[in-house]
Amino acid sequence: MIADNAYPALVLNADYRPLSYYPLSLWSWRDAVSALVLDKVVVQAQYDRVVRSARDSVRLPSVIALREYVRMERSPQLTRYNIYLRDGFACLYCGSRDDLTFDHVNPRCRGGETTWENTATACSPCNRAKGSKSLKESGLTFARKPYRPSVADLQRMGRRFPPNHLHASWADYLYWDVSLDP
Numbered sequence: 058m059i060a061d062n063a064y065p066a067l068v069l070n071a072d073y074r075p076l077s078y079y080p081l082s083l084w085s086w087r088d089a090v091s092a093l094v095l096d097k098v099v100v101q102a103q104y105d106r107v108v109r110s111a112r113d114s115v116r117l118p119s120v121i122a123l124r125e126y127v128r129m130e131r132s133p134q135l136t137r138y139n140i141y142l143r144d145g146f147a148c149l150y151c152g153s154r155d156d157l158t159f160d161h162v163n164p165r166c167r168g169g170e171t172t173w174e175n176t177a178t179a180c181s182p183c184n185r186a187k188g189s190k191s192l193k194e195s196g197l198t199f200a201r202k203p204y205r206p207s208v209a210d211l212q213r214m215g216r217r218f219p220p221n222h223l224h225a226s227w228a229d230y231l232y233w234d235v236s237l238d239p
Contacts (some may be wrong), residue, residue, distance in 0.1 A: 061085045064104050066119045067227045071126035073101075075230060079142060079215025089118045097124055102226035119226040133208050135173055142214050143206045144178035150187075150197045153180040162203065164189045173205035 066089035068082040069075055084092070092098040093115065101120040108115055108176035133139050140159050147154050152215065160179035163169030166189050177199070179187070187195040206214075216232060221232065 059086060059106070059108065061087060064106055064119070066118045066222075067120045067224070067230060068098075069120065069122040069230055070129075071123050073230065076123075076127065077215065078128075078212050078231075079218050081220050084121070086117050089121055092121065093118060098122060099124060101230070104224075104226075119169055119224050120143060122231060123199075129208050129209065131207060133211050135171065135176075139177050139206075139211060140173075140176050142211050143173075144201075144203075145214060146216065147178065148180040148183050149177040149201060149203065150179055150183040154182075156181040158184045160184050160187060162189070162192055162199070164184055165233050167191070172201050177203045 062085065065083040066086065067075065068084050068089075079100065086108070089098070093100060098118075100118045101122055102118070103116040104119045106117045118218040137159055141157060146157065153238065158179055158181055160177050160183070160190060161169045162175045162177055165171075168192040169175050183197060187197055192198075219231075
């Protein structure tokens, strides 16, 4: 029996670009084979591993492209993860990458809302130092001001953080750019 997390398939949109870079758009081998059987994807590359049913055998796909283009949202969802991604997984106050939280620039207890422009990635020490104070009262300053990112901004940031495992067959479809500034 093959574990579900073994042999993941890289999922490309119909334009042959990954649906997502971070997290990387991967499907389990079961989902990839199901989509293949339902004729929803085109196989671009395969693993050497074969799975068999009572009537058929299939090499496991390592790269698949959707037959129909999936339109990407114009504005990304405001989530903790996307805030971290926008901010490059670093505190916007001191640059630390340890013990990250997120901070309301204008504290909620002072009427601050949870918006892109009012949230920032902060390490725990900076978040505690700021507390319920305004930015000016806390004496902290931003390395970069929080902003509302586009989907393209988050995709670009995601390419700065390649996953630990990249199968060789994925290389032609992934464009990691570690030279980008956050």
